[in-house]
Amino acid sequence: MTPVYETWEAARGAQIIAEHSKVEGATLVILHALQEAFGYVPEDALPMVATALNLSRAEVYGVFTFYHDFRARPAGRHVLKLCRAEACQAAGGDALAARAEAKLGISIGNTTPDERVTLEPIYCLGLCATAPSAMLDGRLVGRLDNARIDALVSEAQR
Amino acid sequence: MNLHLFVPCDAGALAVGADEVAHALHSAALERGITLDIVRTGSRGLYWLEPLVELATPEGRIGFGPVTSADAASLLDAIVSNGPHALRLGLTEEIPWLKRQTRLTFARCGIIDPLSLTDYRAHGGYKGLERALTLPPDAIIAEVTASGLRGRGGAGFPTGVKWKTVAQTAADRKFVICNADEGDSGTFADRMLMEGDPFVLIEGMTIAGIAVGATKGYIYTRSEYPHAIATMTKAIAIARQDGLLGDRIAGSNFTFDLEVRTGAGAYVCGEETALMESIEGRRGLVRAKPPLPAHHGLFGKPTVVNNLLSFSAIPFILDQGAKAYADFGMGRSRGTMPIQIAGNVRFGGLFETAFGITLGDLVDEIGGGTLTGRPVRAVQVGGPLGAYFPRALFDTPFDYEAFAARDGLIGHGGIVVFDDSVDMAKQARFAMEFCAIESCGKCTPCRIGSTRGAETIARIQRGDRVPENIALVEDLCNTLKLGSLCALGGFTSYPVMSALKYFREDFGPQQPRLQAAE
Numbered sequence: 001m002t003p004v005y006e007t008w009e010a011a012r013g014a015q016i017i018a019e020h021s022k023v024e025g026a027t028l029v030i031l032h033a034l035q036e037a038f039g040y041v042p043e044d045a046l047p048m049v050a051t052a053l054n055l056s057r058a059e060v061y062g063v064f065t066f067y068h069d070f071r072a073r074p075a076g077r078h079v080l081k082l083c084r085a086e087a088c089q090a091a092g093g094d095a096l097a098a099r100a101e102a103k104l105g106i107s108i109g110n111t112t113p114d115e116r117v118t119l120e121p122i123y124c125l126g127l128c129a130t131a132p133s134a135m136l137d138g139r140l141v142g143r144l145d146n147a148r149i150d151a152l153v154s155e156a157q158r
Numbered sequence: 159m160n161l162h163l164f165v166p167c168d169a170g171a172l173a174v175g176a177d178e179v180a181h182a183l184h185s186a187a188l189e190r191g192i193t194l195d196i197v198r199t200g201s202r203g204l205y206w207l208e209p210l211v212e213l214a215t216p217e218g219r220i221g222f223g224p225v226t227s228a229d230a231a232s233l234l235d236a237i238v239s240n241g242p243h244a245l246r247l248g249l250t251e252e253i254p255w256l257k258r259q260t261r262l263t264f265a266r267c268g269i270i271d272p273l274s275l276t277d278y279r280a281h282g283g284y285k286g287l288e289r290a291l292t293l294p295p296d297a298i299i300a301e302v303t304a305s306g307l308r309g310r311g312g313a314g315f316p317t318g319v320k321w322k323t324v325a326q327t328a329a330d331r332k333f334v335i336c337n338a339d340e341g342d343s344g345t346f347a348d349r350m351l352m353e354g355d356p357f358v359l360i361e362g363m364t365i366a367g368i369a370v371g372a373t374k375g376y377i378y379t380r381s382e383y384p385h386a387i388a389t390m391t392k393a394i395a396i397a398r399q400d401g402l403l404g405d406r407i408a409g410s411n412f413t414f415d416l417e418v419r420t421g422a423g424a425y426v427c428g429e430e431t432a433l434m435e436s437i438e439g440r441r442g443l444v445r446a447k448p449p450l451p452a453h454h455g456l457f458g459k460p461t462v463v464n465n466l467l468s469f470s471a472i473p474f475i476l477d478q479g480a481k482a483y484a485d486f487g488m489g490r491s492r493g494t495m496p497i498q499i500a501g502n503v504r505f506g507g508l509f510e511t512a513f514g515i516t517l518g519d520l521v522d523e524i525g526g527g528t529l530t531g532r533p534v535r536a537v538q539v540g541g542p543l544g545a546y547f548p549r550a551l552f553d554t555p556f557d558y559e560a561f562a563a564r565d566g567l568i569g570h571g572g573i574v575v576f577d578d579s580v581d582m583a584k585q586a587r588f589a590m591e592f593c594a595i596e597s598c599g600k601c602t603p604c605r606i607g608s609t610r611g612a613e614t615i616a617r618i619q620r621g622d623r624v625p626e627n628i629a630l631v632e633d634l635c636n637t638l639k640l641g642s643l644c645a646l647g648g649f650t651s652y653p654v655m656s657a658l659k660y661f662r663e664d665f666g667p668q669q670p671r672l673q674a675a676e
Contacts, residue, residue, distance in 0.1 A: 126348075129346065130170050
């Protein structure tokens with residue numbers, strides 16, 4: 001299922017920030033909520049978070065850039081995350097990752113030029129006994145083989 | 159006709175089609191006029207059999223697996239006619255892989271409806287808290303100390319000692335944190351338990367809160383675990399509604415509440431001080447110790463930080479007594495360890511057993527060797543920071559001290575099996591690369607050493623001045639081990655040094671490798 005996100009509007013952003021700003025240590029909670037709503041964390045939102053939490057812009061920017069999850073711009077329509085950690089490596093994950101890269105014509109960490117698919121590494125989905133595994137827009141898939149990775153890539157390209 | 163089935167909703171089962179199977183069973187039942195009641199459970203942990211469908215019978219649950227949605231119709235027909243079926247496994251509890259385990263922490267996982275308090279109580283749940291409420295706090299701590307329970311996150315620090323320190327530190331507020339930031343590849347016990355038996359964690363943390371005088375607890379887990387987060391959050395709401403969290407827990411004078419906090423893809427936040435920084439809303443930078451979190455932890459207050467598996471062992475210890483727990487295990491490693499067998503392995507899954515079982519038994523006998531059928535060449539124990547063990551060390555018993563004596567660690571109990579197509583120089587380089595990606599950047603050995611390490615191993619792989627570069631990597635590993643602020647940099651030396659020590663032949667100009675496992 002294609003995730004549907006709202007278009008960034010400062011008023012909506014302010015509302016989301018206000019909903020969570022009373023939480024103790026709210027920065028990550030707010031960044032998660034913004035990304036969930038808009039699909040990324042718009043640059044304009046960062047100073048708003050800083051003001052709401054009485055932090056410097058630099059502090060909020062520092063948090064935003066520290067964590068791998070947060071995006072500065074929207075991802076492709078579909079996000080395919082391939083587990084690149086040891087258990088999946090042991091089960092043949094490297095070859096499958098290369099196959100997905102070849103099929104999509106991009107290397108891991110990039111988005112296809114038509115902005116349909118973002119291919120990302122993930123370090124462990126906790127599906128290590130049904131490896132190799134992947135996640136397509138939040139849906140988990142284990143026991144990947146050539147046929148399954150091909151199907152996943154095709155699904156993401158649609 | 160009425161049928162009562164169990165289908166897991168564990169993420170590992172969902173990833174191989176459990177939802178599709180449940181849906182197909184419903185459709186097939188409708189066509190046949192069968193009234194079907196499906197309870198979604200956690201996983202039993204026998205992952206090669208997932209999706210594992212179970213049928214309730216007067217004799218016990220009968221398992222079928224691995225089931226696909228295409229099997230749904232034939233499976234129902236076989237059940238109705240009481241006939242044979244190719245996927246029929248007999249009584250699940252009698253499957254040797256499950257039967258030879260000692261399930262204390264995972265006693266209910268895969269059996270109960272994870273979000274049913276009635277189910278939880280019917281299977282012994284909340285008896286530990288009930289007993290804890292009859293004891294003074296120091297007696298609870300004494301019980302935990304006597305059980306010999308040590309931190310299941312990897313460091314193995316005695317849980318009772320940690321609790322006692324927090325209990326004795328005066329403060330206006332204290333916290334209990336569950337480290338469920340299970341980032342190690344090859345581990346999934348925390349995930350399974352949050353998805354399959356969340357109340358055991360809630361109960362364990364509540365007991366901890368009462369014992370040390372904390373009123374608030376946090377469960378810090380990973381964004382990679384959306385199903386676990388959803389189940390845990392719902393379970394907390396249910397417990398609160400039932401008076402088991404919040405003010406006057408279970409009618410007592412104690413107050414304790416819980417909150418789930420989600421990380422954002424930073425492995426280093428599994429380190430307890432980085433984790434606290436993250437909850438406080440900052441970059442996950444490691445803090446220097448001392449001060450210990452027990453004195454100066456979350457928001458500067460005394461804090462218990464324990465692994466999910468440590469907290470989840472507590473209800474059993476309080477209910478059955480310290481001795482019942484300590485009777486299992488060997489040496490200073492008491493009780494049971496939920497071991498996770500993964501990677502290229504035939505029978506992968508969760509195997510909870512008393513400490514002392516050998517690595518060889520776990521890999522060859524229980525794991526059944528590799529899925530590809532090729533010989534086992536190496537196993538990595540304890541996650542990305544754990545050592546690679548060759549077959550020659552398969553006599554090592556699963557025990558904190560025994561692994562440390564062989565320059566390894568049991569960590570969070572994950573075992574990843576590799577066959578003979580593995581390139582150990584590549585694995586060593588990956589360990590350095592992973593450290594470089596995940597380093598918080600606070601200390602130099604980890605921040606720069608990991609990048610230099612990856613570059614140097616790449617040179618070795620190209621055949622560039624191999625002996626000198628190997629010496630350089632070894633020197634770098636020593637610097638990382640002795641000079642890093644936390645275990646991320648410090649323990650990255652384990653996979654690299656073990657690969658160099660036991661698989662030296664892989665370090666040199668790259669030979670054409672065997673076909674990679676697929």
